[in-house]
Amino acid sequence: MADMKLTKQSENYSEWYNQVILRSELADYAPVRGCMVVRPYGTALWENIQADLDARFKETGHVNAKFPLFIPMSFFEKEKEHVEGFSPELAVVTIGGGQELEEPLVVRPTSETVIGYMYAKWIESYRDLPVLINQWANVVRWEMRTRLFLRTMEFFWQEGHTAHATAEEAEEETLKILDVYTTFARDMAAVPVIPGLKSDSEKFAGAVRSYSIEAMMGDTKALQAGTSHNLGQNFAKAFEIDFVDENNTLQYCWTTSWGLSTRFIGAIIMTHGDDQGLVLPPRLAPTQVVIVPILRKEEDRAQVMEAVNRLFAELKAAGIRVKVDDRDNVSPGFKFNEWELRGVPLRFEIGPRDVESGTVMTARRDMPGKPGKKVMPQENVVQWTGDLLEEIQQAMYDKAVAFRDAHIFDPQDYAEFQQSVEDGWAFSWWCEDAACEEAIKQDTKATTRCIPLDQPQGEGVCIHCGRPARRKVYFARAY
């Protein structure tokens, strides 16, 4: 019985995280160390994320394509910072068909290089620009320490790769996508994020500038939930992606890349989850409403199931993702706990009492226990269910914002700063010197998360060294 209960977040957050994922059947460990199987429930969630993001990419003019899994080793050597950044984590194929290969093939850790190679072939004139391609793919990075969803050796993501005629356009694209990610996180996942610029030490290997969206998890650690890079002309020069402009002058393209991965599922889990398990935002939840019939006597069955099936059909016809749990080998109480563990936003209980009174007992996942329970009429079920789901979506976002804001501090001196990054995040002036950043990391384990696009007025002094500082930055311990 004791092992029916989940480890509490306050007891051991990372144990809670692992248990929630395994028990809710989002994912499981694969036979290969560091790899995971995304189970049907997790895949359904990812597909909802995909569908929404994909629509947003298309709205902003992007198209999808598929590039190969294998990349010639030599491609990685063309861009100096890129190879330095990635070589420690490459998986390399050296044998094919029983023969040693002439040139080893890298299993893609990201696709800038192959895509750059292809862009060089495809782009000739300014009339070919911009090229705005996205791909949904899996990538492999050899990792020391892995965590389900947060850091696995193989992960699933989308990677966008664009090429432009001017530096301004490339920067505009980079920021446009950062905004797509920010909006998606806020409106669909109810995950508040801070969009901002990465420090030099945190930026993508080969980028001129990297931007990210940063989210606060339930243990106050930061999670980089999506990234967008302005690659300048670095890859264009390495792969000779060039074009002739209106004046017939040969120019290098300006490229960008951006990605959001299955790690985002980790963000959803740790932003909203509670001691009961997952809490999924209605807009992304694979199942939005679960109906549990309560059958006390065999004579009740027909009437109860009639009401259950009728409401199910109405909701389904209205496009609400609804499921009836009619298993007869587990008790209603067991089902309540199980669907709570799995984060379904709304639960309906329908029993003989409801049949008699024409009602439905509803329970909100985001408000555990009595406060979240309410008796509703069977009439207008589509209307009020839709309203309730939206209310839950909004309440989840508000709660996450309140939690985050309560854990962001503005320390006045370095002693306070050290306490701040123990209790949450510090939002502080920083001199932007890498040495200072490193010293802070050594002292506190906190790193710069991002320099937010929204900056306060004025100037200050660096929280660590006291030198003049132009911008404020978020410092936090991060996943």
Place this chain on the structure above:
RNA sequence: CGGGGCGUGGCUCAGCCCGGUUAGAGCGCGCGGUUCGGGAUCGCGAGGUCGGCGGUUCAAAUCCGCCCGCCCCGACCA
């Protein structure tokens, strides 16, 4: 790659120190009954090369050696 821990039915573990009949428990699983508004209950049942290889011994889950794998903590990371 350094430090620590662990490998026994699907899962969590007991048994090992001190070798000795058919290797146990709880949970889960299957069948049947009574149940069902917050993790029901009773009965019957299926399921194990004790991580692998070698050694010691009349006898090894238990003692010894080697190997493999996993987990946790540190240096790198979407």
